[in-house]
Amino acid sequence: MKGNSYKYNIQLTYMKDDIEINLDYKNILTMAIDYNYEKKNMPTLLIRVGIDKSIIDHMISNKNNTIILSITKFKESNGIHIRKPVIKSEFFYFLDNNMSFTDDIDYGNKENKENKDIYKIISLGLIQKDIVLNNKTLINTVYKDTHLLDIICDVFKEKNLVIEPFVNNDDVKCLIVPPMETVSKFLTYLDDRYTFYNTPYRFFYDFNKTYLLSSSGRGVPVKNEKYNAIFIYVDNTITNKSKFDGMKEDSELKAYMINVDAAAINISVDKATTISYNQIIGVNSEGEYQSVNINSNLDGDRYKVTRLSNERFDVLDNLKNELESNNIVINIIKGELDSTVFTLNKEYYIKNYNKLADKNCKFLLSAKKEIYIKESEYFNMTTILTLKKCPSTD
Incomplete structure (x- = not known):
């Protein structure tokens, strides 16, 4: 039985001194894209590919160069392949630092070297260039008489941001921001002081959108997405x-x-996370405290005391919901x-x-992982x- 089944095409292009060198798709063996929404804030790619050794050495010596990755998809129906773009973007790359010092052995002579027909299978890591540059933004300013959401919009101006409404859209009388070299660090700094949601916030740069959401699981509709x-x-x-x-x-x-x-x-x-206690007690610097109960089968009062660095007791709901989820x-x-x-x-x-x-x-x-494996001229993908x-x- 079949629903809508999809196949994929993958193309790699190395930008060598402003010259495009297409890496033959036939030499791409597998590709994996890892979206770890809990521990990272951007996707990473790992590709197993055969590349001429002279190009590999050039890539190692010129790590400021980039690779263009293009992925298209098509439905497998009636033999008609209407390709739709999935990703087409420029990527920074990383690979082993071992250059080839065996040119004479590998190529034999200058003529063979110019033929560029000695290939080596390597693992090539990719991170989207725009994501890295967008995150590496120096933030060092003072915000006065504004709101939390306005600050976020100021930082993410001209970016395709999908944001879930804050539980706490606090008034900000005065916020002095020390130098922050990345957007992700700035969000941690801001959340420590104002607590965006009742659950831990999630911040992730995807290839075509940036997400700032709670961990509640509530849907946030996005324009041009068919279903939510x-x-x-x-x-x-x-x-x-x-x-x-x-x-x-x-x-x-x-x-x-x-x-x-x-x-x-x-x-x-996972029964271990709540087995040792059924209550969290938060204490601020003034010695004031509040507590929240955790769903547990434990008898009696078994509690964990935590120091609140930001003086805000609403972070206790954050901790409770993270444990229970x-x-x-x-x-x-x-x-x-x-x-x-x-x-x-x-x-x-x-x-x-x-x-x-x-x-x-x-x-x-x-988390989500996409595993692409070559089959003739296209790739099958397992999610x-x-x-x-x-x-x-x-």
Whole structure:
């Protein structure tokens, strides 16, 4: 059974002294894109590719040069391939620092060297140039008589920002910002003082958008995105539904629908995070304190005391919701998807068959990996999703 199944084309171009050198797609073996939304603020790419050794040496000696990566996708239907762009951008690269000092052995003579037909398989790491430069912004200023959201908009002007409304859009009478060399550090500094949400904030530069969201799992609609919800149905491996390839759309639910074989998921239940205490007590510098309860099966009062560096007690809700959302984690592996729809701003719902019905709930996208493997002239892509149970803040 098939829904909409997708294939991909990949092209690499090395910018050698303002001259474009196309790296033959036939020499690209695999590519992985890692979106770690919990621990990083931008995607990283790793490519296994065969490149002529003379070009590799030039890349090592000229690390300020860049690579242009182009990815297009097409639906596999009726043999008609209408390609749509996924990524086309300039990237900084990193690779091993070992230059080849064996030219005479590798090439034999000057004529062979000019033929450039000695290839080596390497691992090539890529980070989008615009993302790095956008994040490396010196911020050193004073804000007076403004609001928290206005400050954010000032920092992100001319950037494609998707932002969830703040729980605390505080008035800012005067904020002195010491020198901050990156936007990510500035956001940490700002959140320490004003606490954006009741759950930890998430900040991520994607290839075409920048996200500043809570960890509540609430959907944030974006212009030109067709649907804002994704339903994942986990089916018994013996049923036909579990073998349904690709994905489909449901106009009534206004959502993307995916069927997953129960054998292709991994569920972990973390009971250790709340086993030692069921209450958090926050204490500020004046000795004042407040407490929040954590959902736990422990008897009696078992508490953890934490010092509040920012003097704000609303950070306790942040800590509570982070703990409660980590107790169920689901990893899903699925091929032939349009991975571009799995973004931070969407709502994720998992519906399990009866044996796993107790795991039915709303989830938060924690990480995504895209694994591209070459098949003849195009690439198949497998998506690995990591989802965490949403905190009960709705």
